[in-house]
Structure formats: C-alpha cells, structure tokens
Amino acid sequence: DAGVTQSPTHLIKTRGQQVTLRCSPKSGHDTVSWYQQALGQGPQFIFQYYEEEERQRGNFPDRFSGHQYPNYSSELNVNALLLGDSALYLCASSWYKNSGANVLTFGAGSRLTVL
Amino acid sequence: KQEVTQIPAALSVPEGENLVLNCSFTDSAIYNLQWFRQDPGKGLTSLLLIQSSQREQTSGRLNASLDKSSGRSTLYIAASQPGDSATYLCAVKWNYGQNFVFGPGTRLSVLP
Numbered sequence: 001d002a003g004v005t006q007s008p009t010h011l012i013k014t015r016g017q018q019v020t021l022r023c024s025p026k027s028g029h030d031t032v033s034w035y036q037q038a039l040g041q042g043p044q045f046i047f048q049y050y051e052e053e054e055r056q057r058g059n060f061p062d063r064f065s066g067h068q069y070p071n072y073s074s075e076l077n078v079n080a081l082l083l084g085d086s087a088l089y090l091c092a093s094s095w096y097k098n099s100g101a102n103v104l105t106f107g108a109g110s111r112l113t114v115l
Numbered sequence: 116k117q118e119v120t121q122i123p124a125a126l127s128v129p130e131g132e133n134l135v136l137n138c139s140f141t142d143s144a145i146y147n148l149q150w151f152r153q154d155p156g157k158g159l160t161s162l163l164l165i166q167s168s169q170r171e172q173t174s175g176r177l178n179a180s181l182d183k184s185s186g187r188s189t190l191y192i193a194a195s196q197p198g199d200s201a202t203y204l205c206a207v208k209w210n211y212g213q214n215f216v217f218g219p220g221t222r223l224s225v226l227p
Contacts, residue, residue, distance in 0.1 A: 004158075033214060042204055042217035043120075043159070056214055090158055104149065104206075104215065106159040 004093050004107035012113045013081050021076040021110045025093030029105065032074040034066060035090040037109070045089055049074050050096045073096075078112075089093045117142060119207050119218035127224040128195055136190040136221045138205030143183045149215065150179050150190050151204040159204065163190070167210075195225045 005024045013019050025032050031050045035043035045058035049068035068074045072093075078085055088111050092104040122137045138148070147166045149161040163172045163179040165188065171180040178191040192199060202222045206215035 035217075040219075042206075042219045045214040045216070048214060058214065066187040088156070089189070092159075103161050103164050104159075106151075109156075111156070 001027065001108045004091055004105050006089075006091050006110050008109035008110055010113075012115060014115050015081055015083060017081050018077065018079045019081060019112060020110075021078075021089050021091075022073065023076070023091030023107060025091075026057075026075045026105045027090075029093035029095050030072050031094045031096040032068060032072065033092045033094070033104070034059075034074070034076045037088040037090055039073065039087070046076070081114045083114050086112060088112075117207070117209055117216050119205055119216050121203075121205055121218035121221050123221060124219065125222040127222075127226060129226050130195060130197060131196050132225075133191070133193050134195055134223075136192070136203050136205075136223070138188040138190070138207075138218055140186050140188075140207045140216075142209060143186055144210045146208045146210050148179075148181055148188050148208070149206045150177075150188075151206060153202045153204060153220070155202075158221060162163075162203075192223075195223075197225050197227045199223060199225050 007022045033048040034046040037043040047057040048055045052068045061078045065077045088109045090109045091107045118141045120139045121130040149164045150162040153159050164182045181188045202220040204220045205218040
C-alpha cells in the first residue's frame with residue numbers, strides 16, 4: 001500500500017521563477033493538504049483540496065495556488081518566487097468523510113531552495 | 116487566535132531516561148490532537164491521535180495525555196533510546212475548520 005508520494009524531492013530556483021510541486025495521496029484517501037515548513041519551525045497550513053476544489057486556505061498570498069485532479073493527486077504552484085519561499089513543502093492526505101478519526105499521512109516533502 | 120506552543124524547544128537526555136514533552140494550545144474547543152515525529156529533513160510520522168473525548172492514548176513506550184480544560188497535552192516517552200532522537204511536533208484541530216495547527220516542535224536528543 002503506497003503512502004503519500006511527492007516530487008521532486010529537491011529543487012533549486014531563482015527569485016521570480018515559478019515552481020510546481022506534485023503529490024499523490026495514500027491509496028483510499030481523497031483529501032490533500034499542503035503545508036510549508038521553514039527551517040526550525042512547525043508546518044504552516046497552505047490549503048486543502050477535496051473534490052477538486054480548494055476547501056480551506058491558510059494565510060498565504062495568491063502566489064500560492066493549487067489543483068486537484070480526478071484521481072485525487074494534487075499540485076502546488078508558487079509564482080514569483082521570493083527568497084522567503086525557501087522551505088520544505090509537505091503534502092498530507094486523509095479521508096474527508098472520516099474526519100472524526102482523521103490521521104494525517106504525510107509525504108517526505110519537497111525541499112525548495114530559492115536563490 | 117489559534118496557537119500551539121511546545122516546551123522545551125530542545126531536550127538532551129541520557130539513554131534509558133523517561134521524559135515528558137509538553138504541548139499547550141489556546142481555546143479548549145478542540146476536535147482532536149495529534150503527535151508527530153520528524154527526522155531531520157524528512158516528512159512527519161504520526162505517533163498518536165487523541166480525540167477530544169479521550170484523556171490519553173498509548174502506543175508501545177509512548178503515552179499521550181490530553182487536558183482540554185487546561186489547554187495541555189503531554190507526550191511521555193518511557194525508557195528512551197538513541198533511536199528516539201528526532202523532533203516531536205504537536206498538532207491541534209479545532210471544532211471549526213479542517214486544518215491542523217502545528218506547534219514549533221521539541222528537538223530531542225537521546226545520548227547513548
């Protein structure tokens with residue numbers, strides 16, 4: 001049973017560029033949440049996707065956008081990259097209708113470095 | 116504002132010690148609370164999930180307790196081992212909203 005898979009694992013971009021990160025949820029999960037984790041800090045919630053719609057959003061600018069496909073996989077897009085966007089981006093999957101016992105399953109993350 | 120704090124920020128103990136990690140949260144109207152482990156540069160691994168109606172959960176050498184009225188949870192690790200060295204994160208979901216709010220974590224080092 002495959003867990004949450006994320007790609008790429010590492011990437012380096014320069015300021016002003018755009019980046020796309022990808023996530024495949026755990027088998028049986030239909031909800032994907034994205035988190036940003038800066039060095040030495042806890043993860044910060046970016047947004048959550050369910051049924052191909054953004055259901056909830058954290059305190060992140062519109063430069064951060066996402067998408068969910070019919071197979072439940074998801075993408076996180078960041079435009080006009082800033083140095084402060086350098087972080088570990090984590091994807092977590094869960095089952096929306098079982099939110100009462102909602103154990104988040106995380107991927108290994110995508111490490112983004114902005115130069 | 117929903118906030119989660121963790122004390123201490125870092126902890127170093129000799130192997131074999133029992134230890135307690137603390138998590139505090141604002142607003143007692145939580146839905147559930149989850150403890151995670153994170154190894155350096157890696158993703159998060161769920162350790163224990165406590166529902167708002169529960170007082171504690173146990174898994175092997177780990178025991179997590181929840182006191183909603185005081186806004187606290189503790190993670191107890193018995194007979195610590197060097198392999199327990201990692202960052203431990205507490206995350207809270209409140210009754211409103213779908214997302215978890217994470218604390219900054221406690222970085223644990225268990226010395227052989």
